[in-house]
Amino acid sequence: MIWKVFGFEKIxxxxxxxxxxxxxxxxxxxxxxxxxxxxSFARELAGLATEKIGLAVNPNLLExxxxxxxxxxxxxxxxxxxxxxxxxxxTHDGKYKFLLINDAHLLTIEAQNALLKILxxxxxxxxxxxxxxxxxxxxxxxxxxxxxxxxxxHPAVLLMxxxxxxxxxADTKTSALEIASGRPGLLKKILDNIPxxxxxxxxxxxxxxxxLDLSQKFAFAKKMSDDxxxxxxxxxxxxxxxYARKQNGNPAKILKGLCRFLDSASQPQYNxxxxxxxxxxxx
Numbered sequence: 001m002i003w004k005v006f007g008f009e010k011i012x013x014x015x016x017x018x019x020x021x022x023x024x025x026x027x028x029x030x031x032x033x034x035x036x037x038x039x040s041f042a043r044e045l046a047g048l049a050t051e052k053i054g055l056a057v058n059p060n061l062l063e064x065x066x067x068x069x070x071x072x073x074x075x076x077x078x079x080x081x082x083x084x085x086x087x088x089x090x091t092h093d094g095k096y097k098f099l100l101i102n103d104a105h106l107l108t109i110e111a112q113n114a115l116l117k118i119l120x121x122x123x124x125x126x127x128x129x130x131x132x133x134x135x136x137x138x139x140x141x142x143x144x145x146x147x148x149x150x151x152x153x154h155p156a157v158l159l160m161x162x163x164x165x166x167x168x169x170a171d172t173k174t175s176a177l178e179i180a181s182g183r184p185g186l187l188k189k190i191l192d193n194i195p196x197x198x199x200x201x202x203x204x205x206x207x208x209x210x211x212l213d214l215s216q217k218f219a220f221a222k223k224m225s226d227d228x229x230x231x232x233x234x235x236x237x238x239x240x241x242x243y244a245r246k247q248n249g250n251p252a253k254i255l256k257g258l259c260r261f262l263d264s265a266s267q268p269q270y271n272x273x274x275x276x277x278x279x280x281x282x283x
Contacts, residue, residue: 005040006162006184007154012041019049024096025147026122029104031135032151034238035185039102041151042129046098049127050091060095062086065102075107080114087118087126097126104130105137112139119145134263153182166191175199181242199239206240210283217280225273233276234265257282 003012018024030038043061047053050060064079083099091097101107107115119128119142130146132138156177162184163173168191176199180187190199209220224233241258257279264275 003041003044005037005044007158008037008041008151011149011151015045016048019045024049024127026126027119027128027146028130029135029138029143029146029148030129030131030151031148032133033153033183034133035183035189036151036153037184038131038151039100042098042100042131045129046096046100046127050095050098051093052095058098060091061098061100063100063102066106073106075101075103075111077108077110077114080107080111080118084114084118087123087128091125095125097123099126099128100131101129102131104132105134107138109139112142116141116145154184155182159184159187162187163191172199175203179239179242186238186242202236202239203243205236206243206283209280212280214281217283218277221273221276221280225276230265230272234262237261237265237279253282 015024030042032038043058043063044053046058046061047055050058052058052060062083064075064083066073066075083101087097087099089097101115115128116139122128128146130138130142135143135148159177159180159182163177166173168176176187176190179190179199209217212220223229237258241255241262244255244258261275261279264270265272
């Protein structure tokens with residue numbers, strides 16, 4: 001099989017062996033940084049195991065994420081109930097049925113408990129993959145029933161090969177590679193949006209915010225807490241964190257503050273605006 005997803009050769013070899021020997025596990029947690037290829041890997045694995053490689057739609061694969069929920073921020077129990085029905089039906093070709101839950105840490109407690117019941121009594125042909133960059137937020141009872149697969153950051157040479165496919169200025173390419181920090185998904189997102197996304201401006205905004213007084217910071221937090229701009233703010237914070245990690249002399253509280261904000265922002269029970277205000281106060 002020719003994989004489209006970059007890297008992860010050891011993980012690929014393990015799963016190819018398990019597919020060929022029909023020893024796939026019933027449940028996995030794909031853990032690792034955002035936008036490094038975990039979800040893409042899961043999709044290709046499903047195609048390999050069900051012999052549906054290259055199809056636009058794999059009938060033996062059900063994907064669930066926040067976009068299929070009413071709130072758009074969590075994954076509710078109704079989606080897990082649908083998944084249970086999907087997994088309970090047999091396939092005409094006798095192949096595996098895959099359930100892929102992206103951003104699994106956004107499952108509500110009720111949804112996690114419903115998922116736990118499925119994990120406790122798995123069907124013979126089902127494979128459940130939970131994709132998350134915050135797998136520690138999952139219930140311990142769920143984690144204990146899944147095999148943890150850790151996806152490491154990609155080496156610089158691999159990301160350089162991706163960046164070399166773009167005709168962009170050398171300094172822009174260098175900045176994008178530094179910010180991506182081993183994540184091809186983030187690198188592509190940056191490069192695909194040049195020049196509409198001004199990376200230098202995103203970083204310059206970080207410096208400007210640090211110089212504002214509290215009232216100005218709170219005004220900025222109010223503006224960016226609008227439902228339509230939350231994703232933009234999370235992306236900016238993600239870029240700031242990647243950049244800050246590369247700089248010398250950054251106070252530990254700034255790095256911790258960015259990590260804390262990104263963690264809180266991914267959990268709907270937290271007050272987004274309050275979390276952003278706390279971040280800005282410490283800049």
